[in-house]
Amino acid sequence: MRHGRWRFLLAALAPALVLHAVFVLSPYAQAFYLSLTDWTGVAGQARFVGLDNFARLGADSLFLDALRNNAVMLVVVPAATVVLALFLASMLHGRRPVRGASAYQIVYFFPQMLSLVIIAVLWGFVYNPNTGLLNSGLRAIGLDGLTRSWLAEPSLALIAVMAVVVWSSVGFYVVLFSAAIDSIPKEMFEAAVLDGAGRWATLRRITLPLVAESVQVAFVYLGIVALDGFVLVQVMTVGPGGPDGATEVVGLSLYRTAFTYGKFGYATAMGVALFFAALTLAVFALRWGRRSTVETA
Amino acid sequence: MTALMQRPVRRPETAAAPRERWNPLPHLAMLAWAVVTALPLLWAVTSSLKTDQEILNEPWSPPARPHWENWSRAWTAASIGRYFFNSLIVVGGALALTMLLGSMVAYALARYQFRGNRLLYYTFVAAMFFPVFLALVPLFFVVQQLGLLGTYPGLILVYTAYAVPFTVFFLHAFFRTLPGEVAEAAVLDGCSHAAVFFRVMLPLARPGLVAVGIFNFLGLWNQYLLPLVLNPDPDRYVLAQGLAALSVSQGYRSDWSGLFAGLTIAMLPVLVAYVAFQRHIRAGLTAGAVR
Numbered sequence: 001m002r003h004g005r006w007r008f009l010l011a012a013l014a015p016a017l018v019l020h021a022v023f024v025l026s027p028y029a030q031a032f033y034l035s036l037t038d039w040t041g042v043a044g045q046a047r048f049v050g051l052d053n054f055a056r057l058g059a060d061s062l063f064l065d066a067l068r069n070n071a072v073m074l075v076v077v078p079a080a081t082v083v084l085a086l087f088l089a090s091m092l093h094g095r096r097p098v099r100g101a102s103a104y105q106i107v108y109f110f111p112q113m114l115s116l117v118i119i120a121v122l123w124g125f126v127y128n129p130n131t132g133l134l135n136s137g138l139r140a141i142g143l144d145g146l147t148r149s150w151l152a153e154p155s156l157a158l159i160a161v162m163a164v165v166v167w168s169s170v171g172f173y174v175v176l177f178s179a180a181i182d183s184i185p186k187e188m189f190e191a192a193v194l195d196g197a198g199r200w201a202t203l204r205r206i207t208l209p210l211v212a213e214s215v216q217v218a219f220v221y222l223g224i225v226a227l228d229g230f231v232l233v234q235v236m237t238v239g240p241g242g243p244d245g246a247t248e249v250v251g252l253s254l255y256r257t258a259f260t261y262g263k264f265g266y267a268t269a270m271g272v273a274l275f276f277a278a279l280t281l282a283v284f285a286l287r288w289g290r291r292s293t294v295e296t297a
Numbered sequence: 298m299t300a301l302m303q304r305p306v307r308r309p310e311t312a313a314a315p316r317e318r319w320n321p322l323p324h325l326a327m328l329a330w331a332v333v334t335a336l337p338l339l340w341a342v343t344s345s346l347k348t349d350q351e352i353l354n355e356p357w358s359p360p361a362r363p364h365w366e367n368w369s370r371a372w373t374a375a376s377i378g379r380y381f382f383n384s385l386i387v388v389g390g391a392l393a394l395t396m397l398l399g400s401m402v403a404y405a406l407a408r409y410q411f412r413g414n415r416l417l418y419y420t421f422v423a424a425m426f427f428p429v430f431l432a433l434v435p436l437f438f439v440v441q442q443l444g445l446l447g448t449y450p451g452l453i454l455v456y457t458a459y460a461v462p463f464t465v466f467f468l469h470a471f472f473r474t475l476p477g478e479v480a481e482a483a484v485l486d487g488c489s490h491a492a493v494f495f496r497v498m499l500p501l502a503r504p505g506l507v508a509v510g511i512f513n514f515l516g517l518w519n520q521y522l523l524p525l526v527l528n529p530d531p532d533r534y535v536l537a538q539g540l541a542a543l544s545v546s547q548g549y550r551s552d553w554s555g556l557f558a559g560l561t562i563a564m565l566p567v568l569v570a571y572v573a574f575q576r577h578i579r580a581g582l583t584a585g586a587v588r
Contacts, residue, residue, distance in 0.1 A: 008490035009409060012401035013417065016461055019398070022443075023458035024424050027435035034435060041438075088330055091323035098323055106575050107331045110338060112582065113571045115519030117537040118563055121544045125344075125557075126337050133340050136356040171334065176583045199320075227428070231521050235541050251430050251522075259526065264434050271431040278428055 035272040039265040046265065053269035063270065065245035066253045067277075069158055070227055073165070073249075074281075078222035081166050082215060085173035090203055092174065093181045105178065108171035116168070120235035123164045127151050127236075151237055154246040161232055161247050165225065173218050180211040220285055227278055230255065250274050341564065345557040352553045364554065371558035379532070380539030381562075386449055387524075387535055388517045391456035395513055398457065399464030400506065404494055406465070407472035408480070418469065424462040433526060440527050447530040455523055460513050467512075471505035472498065508581035515582075518567075536563055 035053060039046035057063050088108070092101050111119060126133045127150040135147040150160040184207070192202045208215075230251035234240045241248035241256075250270060258267035344352050345367055347360040372378040406418050436455070437446075445451025475498060483493045499506070521537040528534065534542065543559055571578055 004490055005409070008494075009405050009411065011491070012405040012494075016398040016402045016421075016465075017417070019454060019458040020421060020424070020461065023436065023439065023455050024432065024462075025420070027432035027439055028424075028427055030435035031431050084330075088327060091326050098327070104327050104331055105579070106572065107335050109571070109575070109579055110334055110568060113515070113567050113578075114564060115521065115537050117519075117521050117541050118560060121540055121556075121560055122337055122341055124544065125341070131353050131356050131553075133337060133356060140357060167333070170330070172582070175579050179583060228430075230430075235544065254430055254433065255526075258434050259437075268431075268434045271428070271433065274428055275431045282426070 031268050031271055034265055035269040037265040039268075040262050041264050049265070053266050054273065056266065057269060057273060062241075062245055062248055063250070063253050066241075066248040066250045069247060070229065070249055072158065073162055073226040073229060074223060076162055077165050077169075077226040078219050080162075081169045081173060081222055082218050084166065085170050085177055085218070086208075086211075086215070088170070088174045089177035089181055090207055092178055105175055108174050110171065111168040112172045114168075116231035117235055119164065119168050120232045123167075123232075124151070124236045127160055151247075152243055154243050157237060157243060157246045161229065161237065164232055164236070165229070169222065169225065173222075176214055176218065177211055180214040181207060184210050216285075220282075223281060223285065224278075227274065227281075338564070338568075341557055342561050345554065345561040347554060347557075349552070349554050352557070367554040367558035368562060370552075371555050371562060375543055375552075375555055375559055376534075376539060377536075377543075377559045377562050380534050380536045383449075383533055383539075384518065384536040387452045387456065388514065390449070390453040391460065391517050392510065392514055394453060394457045395460040395464055395517075396506065396510060399461045399509075400468055400499065400502070401494070402461065403465045403468035404472050404498060407469045408477075408498075418465075421462050421465045424459075425466065429459070429522060433522070437526050447528050447533060449533070452524060452528055452535075455527060456517050456520065459523070460517060464509050464513060467509045468502065468505055471502055475501050507577065508584055511578055511581045 034046065036048060036050060037046040038049050038052075092098060092104060098104075114122075125131075129135055129147070129149040129152070132150075134150065138144065138146050148156055151157050188206055188210075189202060192206055197205065228251055229249040233247050233249050233252055234255070237247045239247075241252050250273075254267050254270040254274070257263050257270065340356075343359055344356075346363040346365070347367075348364055351358070351360055402421065406414055440446050440451050440455060443451070445454065479497055479501070480493050483497045488496065519537060520535070521541070524535045524538050528538065531542070540559060540563055543556060
């Protein structure tokens with residue numbers, strides 16, 4: 001039996017481990033070394049340049065645009081999505097059951113089922129200045145003055161992209177928060193009503209503290225989404241990344257630098273910078289999460 | 298807890314009723330978001346049945362008569378059918394391989410004690426916390442050197458490698474909660490280790506396998522970054538790649554109806570499958586997030 005045990009373990013673990021080592025571990029490990037070279041893709045011609053790539057990143061205005069846009073998305077997207085989703089989830093689970101609540105959940109979840117490419121192509125049409133759903137809708141109700149070239153104006157393009165990210169994410173978090181609200185004992189709401197708490201007080205004093213853990217999960221996931229943004233920007237925006245860097249994101253800079261310009265060392269340095277940015281944020285999020293759970297406990 | 302909630306509690310409705318007027322705000326808010334969510338999707342579906350003239354001149358009106366030929370044009374002339382087929386092969390292969398390898402690793406690490414068990418577990422799971430962008434450039438050259446660039450096996454292996462860590466993470470917790478007695482009884486009856494796994498433990502883990510399977514299917518079906526870099530041959534484009542390419546090329550040719558038809562063909566099967574299994578899918582996906 002002992003012999004069979006080791007043979008089984010080897011058969012169960014070895015194939016996955018080989019795949020993992022070749023396609024996951026080795027690329028990640030190589031990335032840290034490549035980011036310190038000026039490699040352009042020719043085998044054996046990677047010259048070690050130390051931290052030069054990172055110094056150049058600090059002066060690369062397009063990369064700085066990308067960092068700024070990802071930072072803006074990091075501030076706006078999670079907050080807007082969580083507020084909207086919490087609002088809808090608490091409406092869906094008021095003190096009385098709302099008729100059609102499950103039908104609403106089905107519809108809200110639709111965007112979660114679609115690939116980001118489909119969403120990007122679709123919203124590219126919606127934003128089309130002449131024939132798009134948005135502008136023609138505005139014209140139909142007489143608001144011609146509000147029509148814009150949503151993706152062509154530098155001051156609007158990033159907002160338009162973020163609106164799509166929020167549109168595509170809200171439904172998932174409505175369902176997540178709904179499940180959390182459902183698990184709160186009904187007696188707590190009833191007690192609150194007896195104590196004379198209004199709708200707003202119930203939300204603030206009972207619902208919010210008891211779904212805090214789900215909200216934290218939501219912030220972490222949405223933070224990851226906000227640091228990416230590649231697919232929407234690459235498929236939907238002019239340039240892509242335009243107009244004039246207004247919607248550039250780090251992933252797009254990296255992709256273009258590597259696979260259009262062939263500057264593989266420099267592109268990898270962007271990846272390493274992105275990794276450390278994400279790591280810093282994760283550490284902060286963990287600290288903040290631990291403190292706030294201690295407070296509620 | 299459940300016993301408490303099912304017991305007929307004296308509801309304070311009589312006390313609260315006078316203060317609770319019917320409030321239209323929740324209904325209006327929920328209806329508004331439902332419209333915002335569904336309208337672009339409905340618009341795409343109706344536009345896919347219109348002529349280009351109708352799309353350009355009357356964006357909000359339904360078609361005078363449905364033009365199904367847009368769909369067949371998108372399927373054949375715009376190669377949506379081929380992209381669909383490519384996606385099916387790559388995602389089907391990767392999903393099967395991911396579930397097999399992921400469940401074996403999760404089971405071995407969850408139910409067997411040996412030196413290095415923890416280290417192996419963290420080696421797999423840690424990969425979930427690194428951005429794929431970091432690995433992108435070296436990964437391209439690894440795949441190129443293996444001669445797998447732009448091939449089905451190449452995509453299937455890479456998809457699998459990147460889907461296994463979450464699968465292991467999810468199923469590891471699942472296998473830990475399964476009762477050990479059943480497995481021990483099977484061993485006493487003379488089952489081999491592999492037989493215990495495939496005949497006893499895997500069927501017991503079905504709910505977990507379904508949840509993580511749905512999660513993986515959607516993640517792999519919607520993958521865009523990996524094929525964009527690793528799959529440059531237009532004949533082997535997966536659906537997401539094909540649609541993105543189509544939106545550029547059809548835009549030049551102003552074949553809007555064909556593009557809307559392609560979009561609808563890509564969108565509808567997923568939405569129909571979702572409506573059919575919506576409860577499982579929502580439960581599976583949100584369970585994946587909370588874990």
